[in-house]
Amino acid sequence: MTPPRALTIAGSDSGGGAGLQADLRTFFACGLHGMTAVTAVTVQNSVGVSGYHVVPPEVVAAQVRAVVTDIGAQAVKTGMLATAGTIAAVAGALDEVDAGPLVVDPVAASMHGDPLLHEEALASYRSALFPRATLVTPNLDEVRLLTGVAVTSRAGQREAARVLHDLGPRWVLVKGGHLRDDPECLDLLYDGTDFHEFTGPRFATEHTHGGGDTLAAAITSALALGRSVPEAVAFGKGFITESVRAAYPLGRGTGPVSPLWRLTSPLP
Numbered sequence: 488m489t490p491p492r493a494l495t496i497a498g499s500d501s502g503g504g505a506g507l508q509a510d511l512r513t514f515f516a517c518g519l520h521g522m523t524a525v526t527a528v529t530v531q532n533s534v535g536v537s538g539y540h541v542v543p544p545e546v547v548a549a550q551v552r553a554v555v556t557d558i559g560a561q562a563v564k565t566g567m568l569a570t571a572g573t574i575a576a577v578a579g580a581l582d583e584v585d586a587g588p589l590v591v592d593p594v595a596a597s598m599h600g601d602p603l604l605h606e607e608a609l610a611s612y613r614s615a616l617f618p619r620a621t622l623v624t625p626n627l628d629e630v631r632l633l634t635g636v637a638v639t640s641r642a643g644q645r646e647a648a649r650v651l652h653d654l655g656p657r658w659v660l661v662k663g664g665h666l667r668d669d670p671e672c673l674d675l676l677y678d679g680t681d682f683h684e685f686t687g688p689r690f691a692t693e694h695t696h697g698g699g700d701t702l703a704a705a706i707t708s709a710l711a712l713g714r715s716v717p718e719a720v721a722f723g724k725g726f727i728t729e730s731v732r733a734a735y736p737l738g739r740g741t742g743p744v745s746p747l748w749r750l751t752s753p754l755p
């Protein structure tokens with residue numbers, strides 16, 4: 488039987504931990520058929536990003552059209568979009584097709600602080616993509632870049648959620664992974680009226696590369712399976728918590744979370 492399908496519009500991480508590689512692993516782990524529209528090829532390892540090459544925006548849009556008009560998608564996620572031109576092309580392509588709910592993870596930098604987005608593209612996120620989004624999932628650095636709000640507490644997460652929601656998405660998830668003094672990891676969901684809190688343990692690990700991508704891809708998977716946004720975020724939070732618990736060291740730097748946490752041992 489044909490499984491449900493999800494599309495990620497994202498960059499490649501040559502180290503295999505984040506980006507479209509994390510998204511695909513997550514889609515597969517959730518029982519979906521995963522598809523990719525590649526936006527950029529990053530030169531990346533466990534230490535950081537040393538460069539990237541941007542795929543022409545019209546080629547990104549063509550990938551979206553090609554898979555959605557033939558294979559079909561029940562949900563879409565965006566990750567690294569890199570430039571204002573790519574954001575405009577993605578918004579245009581998604582307007583032409585019915586690809587289900589849209590999860591926008593507004594990737595601006597790697598966890599090492601290496602930029603993955605041109606500065607002028609922040610305005611395009613706000614004007615072209617957020618109003619189309621079912622859900623946006625910024626981390627606290629992205630919140631600051633997009634809104635100017637510097638979040639240092641759970642109360643700050645609420646303030647930021649209100650400001651982000653005014654930019655047009657149906658739902659906002661302000662992730663709290665970067666609030667390192669908080670003994671737990673709280674992700675805050677807001678629909679303009681009600682706040683929903685999703686709390687999980689904070690593991691003492693530095694190996695969280697790809698965590699944001701994995702969370703957003705797990706939420707996208709649940710949306711593709713017909714769950715509501717709060718149900719999908721609850722599923723995603725449980726999924727990322729187990730993925731961080733199963734994270735492993737890699738190379739000389741930061742290791743990835745493991746979306747394949749259910750398959751713990753390699754083949755015999």
Ligand SMILES: Nc1ncnc2c1ncn2[C@@H]1O[C@H](COP(=O)(O)OP(=O)(O)OP(=O)(O)O)[C@@H](O)[C@H]1O
Pocket residue numbers: 505597598625626627662663664665672673674687688689690691692695696697698699700702724727728731
């Ligand atoms: N040490 C940790 N233990 C458990 N969960 C964590 C930890 N760090 C982050 N998380 C969770 O992982 C998810 C990603 O959150 P975070 O705020 O780190 O996003 P991010 O910066 O976009 O991720 P990344 O850039 O590492 O891909 C959230 O659900 C967050 O609560």
Ligand SMILES: Cc1ncc(CO)c(N)n1
Pocket residue numbers: 497498499500505506507529531566567594596597598603696697698699700
């Ligand atoms: C390609 C890519 N996308 C997203 C991230 C953020 O995790 C990354 N480091 N690399």
